[in-house]
Every structure is written in structure tokens, then in C-alpha cells.
Amino acid sequence: MYFTKMHGLGNDYVFVNTFVEDLADPATTARLVSDRHFGIGSDGLVLIGPSRVADAKMRIFNADGSEAQMCGNGLRCVAKYVFEHGLARSRGPFGLPGQVPTYNASVAIETGRGVLTVGLDVDQNGKVRNVCVNMGQPIFDPEAIPIRASPSRSGGPVEVNIHARCLDLTGYCLSMGNPHVVFFVEDLASIDLASIGPQIEQMDLFPQRTNVHFVKVLDSRQLRIITWERGSGITLACGTGACACCVAAAATGRAERQVTTILPGGQLSIIWHKADDCVYMTGPAVEVFEGRWLG
DSSP states (O other): OEEEEEEETTEEEEEEETTTOOOSOHHHHHHHHHOTTTSSOOSEEEEEEOOSSSSEEEEEEETTSOEESOOHHHHHHHHHHHHHTTSOOOOOOBOOTTSOOOBSEEEEEEETTEEEEEEEEEOTTSOEEEEEEEOOOOBOOTTTTTOSSOOOTTSSSEEEEEEETTEEEEEEEEESSSEEEEEEOSOGGGOOHHHHHHHHHTOTTOTTOOEEEEEEEEETTEEEEEEEETTTEEESOOHHHHHHHHHHHHHTTSSOSEEEEEETTEEEEEEEOTTTOOEEEEEOOEEEEEEEOOO
């Protein structure tokens, strides 16, 4: 099996081009290749394949073999891959609603969230320097998140009270194509993420488990985030999670609708745009190496 290793802010995946590769058991393969001692080492496996409705389709498998609906960092990498490897041509310039397009190329990728448009900043050598994704509108309906709770009275993120590891926490739940719970804290260093993350992820409150984020609001335009990802554990960045944190912070009056999210692996620019209620995520995508898996 030929593969490409890519990452977005250190959130790294093994990418397989299923336009040419035939992968019969991606769940088992994900567990094997993700192992950082006996495999390639990654947060999961991403398949890039044909689509009837977009330029390509992506499927994401976490390090534990479970399939995820969405991955923001993985999506940026897929868009870069299909463009630079000639699997898709540009659909034209891309920009935010009401603004002059700032990206000179774009592609459409089919995901578990539907077809998402991705803007590409392409240099004169045809290399993608930066990627902007329209992540769609945040989802607050408890059944769609999903979460076993009542809708928010405000119509925004679902507020829940959680007791975990001797802490009483107020969380804000929403979906960005996959489920998230966001907690705002004053001291990130005091959070034992390796212990509290899996406990919250697997609570009965979340029928499909959840991604867990702790956020320190630095000011109205900056959020510092640490993440326990569903099925993968502690990661250096989570794209959909950064979007969820931006929405939760803005909806609760803690920050503006345009923020810089500071993650262990780097920074993402997030805008929850008023014009269309969609969340736009901008950040890098990096191709590290190619190889052949012999396992």
C-alpha cells in the first residue's frame, strides 16, 4: 500500500489514494499504521477516493479504527493533495461572502458533513501555501449533535453540567459535522487531559462519544485550546474543534466571531461569518513524506 504522510499543525494522518489503491479493511489498517512504535505513526488514516458529487471524497478513521464524520485538519490536507497531485482542477477563486476572493483556486471535497468548498492559496509553482475551508453552519440540535440533553433556550450550543475527576464543569455542546464539548477554564495547566479527556469522551451523555476541548480565553480575539480527540486521544490540533470553540466562545459572549485559536501545534484563523452563519477555518497543510506500507 502506497501512502502519503501529511499533517495540519501536527495533527498527522496517513493518507491513501483510493483512486488507485484498494483498501479492504480500513479500520484494521488505521489501527496498524497509526501505532507510533510499530507502525507509521499518526492520529489516524484518511482515504482519498472518487466522488460522484465533488472532486474527491474523504473518509477518516481514528487511531482506534473508529470512523469519524469530519476532520478539519485532514480536510485541508486532502484539498492540497488532490490539487497538487492532479486529481482535481481549480473551480475558480474563493473568498468569504461579501469580500473580494483572497484564494486563487478552490476544490470541492465530499465529507461526512456533505460537500465542502475549500479555498487554496497557490503559488506560481503550483504549490498550495494556505488553505481555507467553509466548514458549514454549526449544529445545535441535541439529536443531531448527538447529545442526551434538552435544546438550549438561546438556540445556541447545548449547555451541560458535568462532574469529572473531582471537577464540576459547565460544557457547551455542538457539532461541526462531528460532536464537541467545550469547557472554558482559567488555568489549562491544571487540567489532567489524559485522565479527564477519555472519561468525558465516553460518558453516556454522548451516544456517539465526543471530542473534548478546554479553552482559555486570552482576549476577545484569541483562544488557547487543548484537545482530547474522540478515538485518537491528545492531539496537537483539531480543526473542527477550533471551529467549535470559536462558536461556543462567541455564542456565550466570551469572544468575537473572528478569532485566532492557539493550539499546541500552531494557530488557526476561525471566522463565524454573520452573512451565511458558516464557519471558515484557515490554516496550513503540509506533506511530509511518501512511502510503501508492508504490513
